[in-house]
Amino acid sequence: MHGSSPSWIQSAIGYEDGCTEKGIPTMITWGYGGKEVAVEGSWDNWKTRIPLQRCGKDFTIMKVLPSGVYQYRFIVDGQWRYAPDLPWAQDGTGNANNILDLQDYVPEDIKSISSFEPPLSPESSYSNLPLGAEDFAKEPPLVPPHLQLPLLNLPASHMEIPPPLSRPKHVILNHLYIQKVKNGQPVVALGSTHRFRAKYVTVVLYKPVQR
Known part of the structure; x- marks a missing residue:
């Protein structure tokens, strides 16, 4: 569903990135073209439109949000848009909004990672006997025949078997x-x-x- 907006990018003064706040880091990406892309959502009751930064062909922004379920939409060159490859639903007025579900997010426990100790190697991995005189007396394995046919700077007519390439x-x-x-x-x-x-x-x- 597309809609027009009289001022597609409002001032983001007072908006903080939120990286210093406690929450869930979430990357929001728009990959369907456009010159100027912004995003607005229910995380602040649709009050602020935040411009996305171009990253190659995509537009991205990192937000830190509390756990919950949010609706959001993109504003691309002044038009309301939604990403069809992401979860989305229609609101009461028929506009399509993307859905962001952060309820099942499990944060990493840094303390548990730092205290992790790798298991010891099994004793069977050190049971190989050292090489003896009999091992060194054996003939080396044969070279695969295709490695004996160099292709670089050697005419095919000089080869007994023509090269496959x-x-x-x-x-x-x-x-x-x-x-x-x-x-x-x-x-x-x-x-x-x-x-x-x-x-x-x-x-x-x-x-x-x-x-």
């Missing part, structure tokens, strides 16, 4: 080098090579390391 067009290769000297200042160098098809671009950044 085509050669990638874009490849990035990074190198990090740290030089440590006894009497001088160590240097860190970062090299980044970009290949796109047959073109290569290499950038090297280096700077001394402060001891």
Whole structure:
């Protein structure tokens, strides 16, 4: 239900954010476009319209409210609106308002979290025997065959088995080098090579390391 308002944003002087008050922190979000968005609700008997702050494509505001059930509506560019993806109901005059139910909110007990002690690890997790000479004498596991077919910079004609995928067009290769000297200042160098098809671009950044 849409309705017009002669002054869609009233002065919010005297309105406090409420973060210092005891209550339930609640995020109210409008994600259906508009240039200017405000919200009003039954938490103060519809007395104050509070502008929402743009956050990317959405408009949001954080309110701290006591436990209870509230009705609220958005004012988008001067028109009454409601968010259809949130709980809503019609009032006695037929206007659609969103519903905010904070009755079942359970606050976190910080003291219980700070006094929490993790359980001890089971003894079975430390029962593995150390590796012996027989373990080191075994042959290493075989490499999966598809890892023996590199696709980068290798023509398909040189392979006994053609690769399942085509050669990638874009490849990035990074190198990090740290030089440590006894009497001088160590240097860190970062090299980044970009290949796109047959073109290569290499950038090297280096700077001394402060001891």
